[in-house]
Amino acid sequence: MPVVTEQTTDWNEWHDAYARPGSGLGDRLEAVRTHVRRRLDDLAPGPVRVVSACAGDGRDLLGVLAERLDAERVAALLVEYDGRLVAEARAAAQHLPASVEVREADAADSDVYGASVPADLVLLCGIFGNVSDDDVRATVAAAPQLCAPGAEVVWTRHRGEPDLTPSIRRWFGEAGFEEVAFVAPPDALWSVGVVRLLAEPRPLEPGRHWFTFVR
Numbered sequence: 001m002p003v004v005t006e007q008t009t010d011w012n013e014w015h016d017a018y019a020r021p022g023s024g025l026g027d028r029l030e031a032v033r034t035h036v037r038r039r040l041d042d043l044a045p046g047p048v049r050v051v052s053a054c055a056g057d058g059r060d061l062l063g064v065l066a067e068r069l070d071a072e073r074v075a076a077l078l079v080e081y082d083g084r085l086v087a088e089a090r091a092a093a094q095h096l097p098a099s100v101e102v103r104e105a106d107a108a109d110s111d112v113y114g115a116s117v118p119a120d121l122v123l124l125c126g127i128f129g130n131v132s133d134d135d136v137r138a139t140v141a142a143a144p145q146l147c148a149p150g151a152e153v154v155w156t157r158h159r160g161e162p163d164l165t166p167s168i169r170r171w172f173g174e175a176g177f178e179e180v181a182f183v184a185p186p187d188a189l190w191s192v193g194v195v196r197l198l199a200e201p202r203p204l205e206p207g208r209h210w211f212t213f214v215r
Contacts, residue, residue: 025190028190031183032125033060035181036061036154039120047073050076050122051076051121052076053079053122054080054107055089055107055123056089057089058092058102059092060123061076061123062078062096072098073098074100076100077119078101080104081105081106086102089102110209111207114206117146118151118201120152121152121153121154122152124139124143128155128157132214135212137167140171140172141171141174143175144197144199145203147197149201151196152196153172153177154194155172155193158190159190176198177195177197178196180194
């Protein structure tokens, strides 16, 4: 998670909800992992660079890497602001054959990514439901700066009213992406989107701050 102006959410407790039956987060996590697995398979046997913004404890990516025999192909940067979540992610990553850096920093700052992009897979999970609509749009517009040619972005957003996901899907299209998948179970409010960059990637702009958490 990034810096917030007035924090009202305990993000460690929020992540604990993954283990609670009926929270929905477990199902969302598995949907994200499914597309991480598919992307790694699609790029096999070559190397893969991954960037995860607001990575939390990294269980989406790290959980997939822990089950793969070819994890050494992956070089990943996980960016997280909360120190306890950073420590948990580092503990989970230390025994993996993949090259994983877990950086304690504000994932909204473009300078954090300088040496780790362009990436083949970008995870923007747990962000769009916690920032303003304008910041969502700004982050989507900036996403090509994190991407290699043909890169995929996995993103998440709840569909509570007012449902912003139709606008997010359109904004990704306007930013040069095509939709690969949109998972939105009819009996739940969570959704997972996957898009692929068709346009040319853009150079990373230094000194940019893309979003601020508002809860």
